[in-house]
Amino acid sequence: MERNFTGPDEYQKHFMPKDYLATYYSFECGSSSETEMVKFNLQCLHQTFGPGGLRGKTLIDVGSGPTIYQVLAACEAFSDITLSDFTDRNREELQKWLSKDPGAFDWTLVLKFACELEGNSSRWQEKAEKLRATVKRVLKCDVNMSNPLAPVELPPMDCVLTLLAMECACSSLAAYRAALCNLASLLKPGGHLVTSITLQLSHYMVGKREFSCVSLTKEEVEQAILDAGLDIEQLLHSAQSYSTTTAPNKGICFIVARKRLGP
Numbered sequence: 001m002e003r004n005f006t007g008p009d010e011y012q013k014h015f016m017p018k019d020y021l022a023t024y025y026s027f028e029c030g031s032s033s034e035t036e037m038v039k040f041n042l043q044c045l046h047q048t049f050g051p052g053g054l055r056g057k058t059l060i061d062v063g064s065g066p067t068i069y070q071v072l073a074a075c076e077a078f079s080d081i082t083l084s085d086f087t088d089r090n091r092e093e094l095q096k097w098l099s100k101d102p103g104a105f106d107w108t109l110v111l112k113f114a115c116e117l118e119g120n121s122s123r124w125q126e127k128a129e130k131l132r133a134t135v136k137r138v139l140k141c142d143v144n145m146s147n148p149l150a151p152v153e154l155p156p157m158d159c160v161l162t163l164l165a166m167e168c169a170c171s172s173l174a175a176y177r178a179a180l181c182n183l184a185s186l187l188k189p190g191g192h193l194v195t196s197i198t199l200q201l202s203h204y205m206v207g208k209r210e211f212s213c214v215s216l217t218k219e220e221v222e223q224a225i226l227d228a229g230l231d232i233e234q235l236l237h238s239a240q241s242y243s244t245t246t247a248p249n250k251g252i253c254f255i256v257a258r259k260r261l262g263p
């Protein structure tokens with residue numbers, strides 16, 4: 001285990017959804033590094049789930065945090081979406097948006113950008129409704145458990161999505177490799193893992209609190225995916241990074257991989 005690993009108890013006590021959203025998803029200041037990172041992920045997700053892309057019935061997003069941007073493209077391609085996160089506060093924040101609570105985070109600008117990628121930014125309210133109808137449940141998850149959804153058991157999924165979460169949830173490269181096997185176990189043979197991971201990130205800030213990450217190289221991520229029984233179909237590597245005071249990563253990788261049909 002790396003020194004000063006921010007474990008589940010710290011996430012539960014100290015990860016404040018509003019601080020996280022304000023720092024990484026305000027999407028207002030035009031060309032900030034944080035906004036560019038969201039755009040990078042939205043563009044990759046549009047390519048993956050847009051016309052000619054992945055299709056299926058069931059998709060689970062693992063380590064959703066308090067965010068919904070990551071399923072805006074997928075809700076047009078999958079009819080049953082599960083969101084999941086370790087902390088109660090994050091799951092509550094997701095429920096607030098799903099139930100149109102007046103205190104929910106305002107995703108309008110991100111919704112408009114996702115719809116613009118699809119060719120019609122005026123459709124953003126319709127997309128919000130589509131997503132609300134497609135998210136069927138919000139579950140507790142722990143990627144470090146062999147069944148990350150225990151005690152809940154879901155039928156094997158067509159797609160597992162996880163963005164910017166595995167590097168935060170794992171204490172070491174060995175833990176990351178094991179957690180990828182746990183995620184792969186949620187997939188049907190032939191199902192897809194879609195993941196975005198910040199590279200060489202040691203920590204990130206949420207409000208005034210620092211959260212640890214396992215620092216991963218592109219090669220370590222690729223090898224871990226192959227060793228978890230998946231074939232990499234697409235890998236996009238970008239030098240795009242967050243502001244150094246917020247999250248000093250060195251680039252980001254977006255990967256689409258497919259679970260092998262046999263051993």
Ligand SMILES: C[S@@+](CC[C@H](N)C(=O)[O-])C[C@H]1O[C@@H](n2cnc3c(N)ncnc32)[C@H](O)[C@@H]1O
Pocket residue numbers: 008011015062063064065066067070085086087090141142143144162163164165166168169170
């Ligand atoms: C940096 S946030 C990413 C949130 C969101 N996916 C995004 O793209 O912005 C990392 C998330 O990992 C979650 N997390 C931390 N440890 C976890 C664990 N053991 N299992 C599942 N999720 C965990 C945290 O609660 C937090 O929501």
